[in-house]
Amino acid sequence: MLRLAIAGGNIGASALISLLRGDTNTQLIGLYEKKPDSPGVILAKKWNIPVFEDIPSLIASDPEMVINVAGNPKLSEEIRSSSGSKIEVMEGVGARFLWEVIERQKRAKIEASKTIDNQKAMQGVVQELPKTESLVGI
Numbered sequence: 001m002l003r004l005a006i007a008g009g010n011i012g013a014s015a016l017i018s019l020l021r022g023d024t025n026t027q028l029i030g031l032y033e034k035k036p037d038s039p040g041v042i043l044a045k046k047w048n049i050p051v052f053e054d055i056p057s058l059i060a061s062d063p064e065m066v067i068n069v070a071g072n073p074k075l076s077e078e079i080r081s082s083s084g085s086k087i088e089v090m091e092g093v094g095a096r097f098l099w100e101v102i103e104r105q106k107r108a109k110i111e112a113s114k115t116i117d118n119q120k121a122m123q124g125v126v127q128e129l130p131k132t133e134s135l136v137g138i
Contacts, residue, residue, distance in 0.1 A: 002026050005052075005063040006040065007079065007089075008070030009033030012099070013040030016067060019102040021047060032058045032066075059083050067095045 004026050006013050013031060017040060020028050030050040033041050044051050052058040058066070059082055068076045068091040076089040090098065 003029050003062060003064045005030045005032065005058055005061065005066045007032040007058070007066050007068040007075055008072075009035055009038030009040030009044075009051075010069060010071075011039050012069040012095075013038075014043045016069060016095075016099060016102075017043050017047070017049065019099065019106065021049075023102070029061050029063055030058065055079060055082050059087065063087055065090060067091070067098065069095055 002025060004020065006016055006028070009031060013033070017028065017031070020026050028049055030052050031040050031044040032052045032055070034053050035041065041051050043049075050061065052061065055078055058079070065088040066076075066079050068079070068089055071092075073091065076091050079087055079089050
């Protein structure tokens with residue numbers, strides 16, 4: 001299981017929190033953001049995800065990867081240097097790509113679930129057909 005943190009509390013962070021929260025291969029260990037009223041912080045607190053206001057606290061939570069959605073490359077460098085380059089930091093295009101892949105995966109699961117429900121409904125209709133045929137002679 002990948003221990004993951006998010007740096008930045010903007011709307012992109014809240015979208016990632018929503019996408020990653022239920023992922024069985026990811027442990028979302030926290031969010032780094034200084035603004036307590038940002039969308040990501042509000043959502044993280046709602047779902048009991050730790051919020052860190054300083055880099056040392058974030059690093060102490062021992063993430064394997066941090067997704068920087070703050071749009072600040074200096075923040076990525078600060079995380080890398082403070083951790084002795086032990087933490088992988090994803091930012092910009094990579095973070096957007098990850099979000100898109102996860103979003104597609106969630107949509108595919110929803111569509112698969114709808115297809116299964118439709119198949120079950122059709123199976124129910126088909127099972128009723130023999131009963132209907134027996135009524136024709138009445």
